[in-house]
Amino acid sequence: MHDHAYSDPDRAAVHRVIAQRRDMRHFIGGVVDDDVLVRLLTAAHHAPSVGLMQPWRFIRVTDPGLRVAIHGLVEVERERTAEALGERSDEFMRLKVEGVLECAELLVVALGDDRERHVFGRRTMPQMDLASAACAIQNLWLAARAEGLGMGWVSLFEPDDLRRLLGMPAGSEPVAVLCLGPVEEFYDRPMLEETGWVVARPLTDLVSVNGWA
Known part of the structure; x- marks a missing residue:
């Protein structure tokens, strides 16, 4: 064991929460206590970011009318996505793809409007601002699972419409609508596997040595 390694139980807890994290769609209302929400957002804010740019912005949606409006944007894109899927359209429409109206908390994660001034790490790969925000979302996701709360990442929306709403x-960009809150149970496997939509690929298919394979 390396000198800086955590204890066996601590390491096991880290790997357990990673393995049991799920993209949740089924929520049972309830509340997320303020102190828990602060812990989750703090975990997100502790995420790594390229050049320490911290491009993330978090918007907590508490207005019921605004939540309904966001659900409307998601529903429009759900129908457009179904149309784009062609022969799998009906199958897709039977999937539950969001929990915007049922979740206890609704958060929007966005890229800030001032991120273009950050050059360190972005000169050849400007998309690293998005990668950094994704790390923050993953931190929040894992912390939520550790708290016994479900979280689902919804990307079915037109970014400009949500930005205006x-x-x-200008210059900012919403990248995720996060549904957060208590759930009756966590899926044993990713929901899209359980419903037969897709089968996850094994790690061995995605690892190679010294070049693309």
Whole structure:
């Protein structure tokens, strides 16, 4: 064991929460205590970011009318996605792809409007701002699972429409609608596997040595 390694139980807990994290769609209402929400957002804010740019912005949606409006944007894109899927359209429409109206908390994660000034690590790969925000979302996701809360990442929306709805400044970009809250149970496997939509690929298919394979 390396000198800086955590104890066996601590390491096991880290790997357990990673393995048991799920993209949740089924929520049972309830609440997320304020102190828990602060812990989750703090975990997100501790995420690594390229050049320490911290491009993430978190918007907590507490207005019921705004939540309904966001659900409307998601529903429009759900129908457009179904149309784009062609022969799998009906199958897709039977999937539950969001929990916007049922979850205890609704968060929107966005890229800030000032991120273009960050050059360190982005000169050849400007998309690293998005990669950094994704790390923050993953931190929040894992922390939520550790708290016994479900979280689902919804990406079915037109970014410009959501940006206007939330009064976000030019140059900013919403990247995720996060449904967060208590769930009756966690899926044993990813929901899209359980419903037969897709089968996850094994790690061995995605690892190679010294070049693409």
